[in-house]
Each structure stands twice: as C-alpha cells, then as structure tokens.
Amino acid sequence: MRISPRTTARSPSYILPSVIGLCCLSLLFMLYKVNDFATQTRTVAGHNLEPTPWHLFKPKTFNHDALPSRAYKLLQCSYLACRYRNQGNDTEEEEEHRRSATSVAKAPKCPEFFRWIHQDLEPWAKTKISKAHVEEAKRYAAFRVVISQGKLYVDLYYACVQSRAMFTIWGLLQMLKRYPGRVPDVDFMFDCMDKPSIKKTEHVAKPLPLLRYCTNDDHFDIPFPDWSFWGWPETNIEPWTEEFQAIKLGGQETTWRKKELLAYWKGNPDVGSHVREELLNCNDSKTYRAQIMRQDWDEEAKAGFKQSELSKQCNHRYKIYAEGYAWSVSLKYILSCGSLALVITPEYEDFFSRGLFPKVNYWPISPNAICPSIKSAVDWGHGHLAEAQAIGRRGQQYMENLNMDRVYDYMFHLITKYSKLQDFKPVPPRNAMEVCADSVLCLADDSKQREYLEKTRENSVPATPCTLQPPDSNLIKKWKKEKKDVFQTVEDMNLVNEIPGPLP
Numbered sequence: 200m201r202i203s204p205r206t207t208a209r210s211p212s213y214i215l216p217s218v219i220g221l222c223c224l225s226l227l228f229m230l231y232k233v234n235d236f237a238t239q240t241r242t243v244a245g246h247n248l249e250p251t252p253w254h255l256f257k258p259k260t261f262n263h264d265a266l267p268s269r270a271y272k273l274l275q276c277s278y279l280a281c282r283y284r285n286q287g288n289d290t291e292e293e294e295e296h297r298r299s300a301t302s303v304a305k306a307p308k309c310p311e312f313f314r315w316i317h318q319d320l321e322p323w324a325k326t327k328i329s330k331a332h333v334e335e336a337k338r339y340a341a342f343r344v345v346i347s348q349g350k351l352y353v354d355l356y357y358a359c360v361q362s363r364a365m366f367t368i369w370g371l372l373q374m375l376k377r378y379p380g381r382v383p384d385v386d387f388m389f390d391c392m393d394k395p396s397i398k399k400t401e402h403v404a405k406p407l408p409l410l411r412y413c414t415n416d417d418h419f420d421i422p423f424p425d426w427s428f429w430g431w432p433e434t435n436i437e438p439w440t441e442e443f444q445a446i447k448l449g450g451q452e453t454t455w456r457k458k459e460l461l462a463y464w465k466g467n468p469d470v471g472s473h474v475r476e477e478l479l480n481c482n483d484s485k486t487y488r489a490q491i492m493r494q495d496w497d498e499e500a501k502a503g504f505k506q507s508e509l510s511k512q513c514n515h516r517y518k519i520y521a522e523g524y525a526w527s528v529s530l531k532y533i534l535s536c537g538s539l540a541l542v543i544t545p546e547y548e549d550f551f552s553r554g555l556f557p558k559v560n561y562w563p564i565s566p567n568a569i570c571p572s573i574k575s576a577v578d579w580g581h582g583h584l585a586e587a588q589a590i591g592r593r594g595q596q597y598m599e600n601l602n603m604d605r606v607y608d609y610m611f612h613l614i615t616k617y618s619k620l621q622d623f624k625p626v627p628p629r630n631a632m633e634v635c636a637d638s639v640l641c642l643a644d645d646s647k648q649r650e651y652l653e654k655t656r657e658n659s660v661p662a663t664p665c666t667l668q669p670p671d672s673n674l675i676k677k678w679k680k681e682k683k684d685v686f687q688t689v690e691d692m693n694l695v696n697e698i699p700g701p702l703p
C-alpha cells in the first residue's frame with residue numbers, strides 16, 4: 200500500500216494555529232459556561248418584590264463590562280469562600296469554647312414566653328418529624344436549612360424580599376458561633392414571606408413543619424425571629440441592639456408631661472392591610488386624638504432617611520401599632536419609645552409578641568372600631584397619667600429584656616427542641632451549598648448590608664443559653680384567657696366612653 204505523501208508531509212505550521220484556535224474556542228466556551236453557571240447560581244442575596252407567590256430566582260443579568268469580574272465574584276462567594284475558611288484549623292479554638300461553655304454553669308432562666316416553643320412543636324410530639332414531613336413542606340418554603348456537625352447548608356428555592364434571606368441565614372450562623380458544639384444537627388424548611396401558610400383546617404391530618412416570621416392560632420407555622428434583629432438595610436433600620444438604644448434615648452428627650460397628647464402612627468399604609476387603611480380615617484386630632492402620617496420608603500431612601508428615623512418618633516405620649524400585610528417588625532420599635540403603645544389587636548403573632556399582655560405592656564385597640572377606640576384610649580390615658588406611663592415603661596422594659604442574647608437563646612432552644620423530634624439523621628441535600636460568615640459577607644453589598652452584618656458579628660466568646668422552662672399548656676391556656684378577658688373589659692369601657700370627653 201502506498202501512503203499518500205500529502206498525509207505524511209503535513210507541515211507543523213498548520214498545527215500551531217489550529218491548536219491556538221482550538222484553545223481560544225474552548226476558553227471562550229468555558230468563559231461562556233462559567234458566566235452561564237454564575238447567572239444561574241442562587242445566593243442568599245436574592246431580592247424580589249413581586250407579589251406572592253412570586254419568588255422564582257431570576258437568572259442574573261450582568262452588565263457587559265463588569266461581566267467576567269462579577270461572575271467570578273459570585274462563584275468565588277458561593278463556592279470558594281467557605282472552602283478557604285475550612286482549610287484554616289479552628290478546631291482547637293472551638294474545642295476551647297466547648298470546654299469553657301460547659302464550665303459556665305450559671306445560666307439565667309429563659310423568659311416565660313419561651314414556653315411557647317413547646318406549644319409550637321406540640322403537633323409533632325407524637326408523630327415525630329420525618330424526612331417526608333420536611334420534604335413535603337418544600338411546597339411552602341423559600342429555602343431549606345440543614346445544620347450538620349456545626350456547619351450550615353442552604354438549599355435555595357425562591358428569592359426572598361430584599362435582604363431577608365441574607366440576614367436570616369446570618370443570624371443562624373452567628374448562633375452557631377455563639378454556641379459552638381451545642382447546636383444539634385437539624386433539617387428544616389423556612390419561608391420568608393409574611394403570612395403563615397400551613398392552615399390547621401387543611402393540614403390537621405399531617406401537619407407540615409415550616410419556620411417563618413409569624414403565625415397564629417389557625418396555622419401550624421412555627422415562628423422564628425425575623426431578619427430585622429440583624430438590621431434592615433433597605434429602610435436604614437439598624438441592628439436591634441443599636442436601634443433599641445437609639446429609640447430609648449429618643450424617648451427620653453421629652454418628659455412624659457411634655458409629650459404631645461396625641462396618638463401617633465407613621466408608616467406605609469399601602470401594604471394590603473385593612474387596619475392600616477382604616478387607620479387613615481382616624482387622622483383627626485380633635486375627634487380621635489390621632490395623627491396618622493404616611494411614609495413613602497422610596498422617597499425616604501432618596502432623602503437619606505432623614506424623616507424616617509425611629510428614634511425621632513418618640514415625642515408623643517401614645518404610639519399606635521397596626522399590622523401590615525401580616526405581623527409587622529415595627530412592634531418592637533414602637534414599644535421601645537416608652538410611650539403608651541396602643542396596639543390594634545393583631546391577627547398574627549411573632550415569637551416574642553405572645554409574651555406581651557394588654558394593660559401590662561400596652562393598651563389594646565379594638566380592630567372593629569379603630570378610631571373611637573383610639574380616642575377612648577387617649578382619654579383614659581389623660582385621666583390615668585401614672586398608670587399610662589407605667590404601662591409605657593413596662594412595654595419598653597419588655598423590649599429591653601429581649602436583647603440579642605435572648606433572641607439567640609430562642610433560636611437555640613427552638614432548633615434544639617425541633618431536632619429532638621426528628622426521626623432521621625439530617626444530611627445536607629445534594630443541591631445545598633455550605634454557607635459561612637465569609638460567604639455571606641462576600642455577597643453583601645458595600646452600603647448598609649456589610650455594615651450591619653459586621654456590627655452583628657458575634658465575637659468568639661461562647662455563650663450559655665438560658666434555661667428553658669418545661670412545657671405547661673395550662674399556663675398558655677390561662678394566658679390566652681387573661682388576654683381575652685382584658686380585651687372584653689376594654690371594649691366595654693369603650694362603650695361607656697362613647698360620649699366625647701373634654702381634652703385636658
């Protein structure tokens with residue numbers, strides 16, 4: 200057989216350009232793939248303000264010039280930040296924490312309202328929580344959290360509003376840091392939307408475990424501290440420790456006698472809340488003794504949040520709380536002023552509001568007759584100066600007691616009790632990504648997000664959680680009844696006070 204000279208005598212000068220060409224092509228292809236991969240990567244920095252049920256992760260769009268660096272950054276934050284950290288050897292340090300944490304035996308008793316943890320988990324006391332329970336709850340969840348051997352993994356399904364997911368995950372990471380070696384392995388679903396979704400009427404046969412920011416008697420949803428305890432960058436609201444101190448000081452700027460004799464509310468009335476819409480009708484200082492102010496967050500943001508500072512809204516003797524689309528994070532700020540909080544009886548409860556009692560920490564306002572009820576409360580306050588002031592002070596005291604130590608304790612006890620109900624060993628799901636403080640900081644934007652995260656970063660001193668009281672469902676029944684009775688006496692009082700009295 201003869202071999203064609205053409206095939207053997209191929210000049211090397213062809214090879215080099217083709218190799219280079221091929222290399223360039225595959226490099227381009229790789230870059231394209233990396234970008235493609237990056238745009239599909241879900242991160243805790245999800246942001247979505249579309250209506251419910253909205254929150255599909257949209258592929259990210261990168262500005263063309265910034266494309267390679269942004270894509271690289273995203274991948275670095277998501278896939279590499281925790282890995283680098285893991286190479287460091289911090290086991291020795293952690294071991295030290297564990298030793299000193301167990302040697303500190305003197306833990307304070309948890310606040311009474313922590314007993315609700317038992318009540319919230321009661322639906323699974325007999326059945327236990329199976330892996331199937333958790334996986335079925337996925338339908339209602341924005342993400343799944345698995346803690347395994349002190350590491351946190353997140354499987355993201357939907358993007359959360361603003362920085363809710365980022366700050367909630369951050370809170371969990373700080374909790375892990377506070378209690379090294381003490382947080383058990385756990386697997387739970389979390390939803391970051393406002394309203395509870397596991398209706399008791401629908402799910403009584405098989406309650407699905409789902410954590411979120413609020414709940415009520417009609418739902419199985421398990422309440423958990425909301426993101427704003429670590430700050431709410433989009434509204435310029437600082438982490439809780441700083442914000443509480445600022446508001447408390449703001450409240451001291453005017454003495455009780457000098458405070459304006461009106462019930463004050465400032466907020467966004469356009470959030471699909473009928474009580475807030477109704478509240479607009481009370482904006483009449485003569486008839487209802489109320490001043491209702493509209494807040495436009497977009498305008499506030501443009502103006503540098505000069506008019507929205509919460510610490511400057513403590514000059515009224517009465518402060519109104521009105522729920523938003525569901526519970527509202529504003530409750531804690533309103534109570535912090537030390538004014539008498541007029542709380543329009545809410546439909547939803549968050550983890551701590553269940554420990555507040557009418558006429559002890561606040562004055563209840565009937566949601567069925569908001570304006571006359573406000574007027575009646577203000578009139579009562581004028582006639583009972585010392586009592587009104589004392590209730591205001593106890594409301595503030597309640598919020599002062601709810602410091603970050605207690606917030607972390609609540610998270611710790613809830614998660615620990617929940618983990619005891621699991622009848623399986625949690626393992627990180629295949630799609631879950633490890634998240635650590637470095638990866639969250641890496642994803643945070645340079646304005647407020649990173650600042651607030653840094654402020655709330657736990658120093659490495661291990662903490663001892665407070666001691667949780669045993670379950671007592673009779674006590675909880677008693678609390679509920681007491682509240683109901685007080686609501687009734689106040690409603691009756693409103694009827695008596697129907698005749699407008701003179702304003703001193």
Ligand SMILES: *[C@@H]1O[C@H](CO)[C@@H](O)[C@H](O)[C@H]1NC(C)=O
Pocket residue numbers: 288290291
């Ligand atoms: C980490 O520290 C432990 C405990 O001192 C030690 O046994 C281990 O070899 C260290 N690992 C690395 C990778 O340095």
Ligand SMILES: *[C@@H]1O[C@H](CO)[C@@H](O)[C@H](O)[C@H]1NC(C)=O
Pocket residue numbers: 479482490491492493
């Ligand atoms: C309520 O009344 C005050 C004073 O009259 C006014 O400045 C304010 O804009 C009113 N609020 C709303 C929501 O209309």
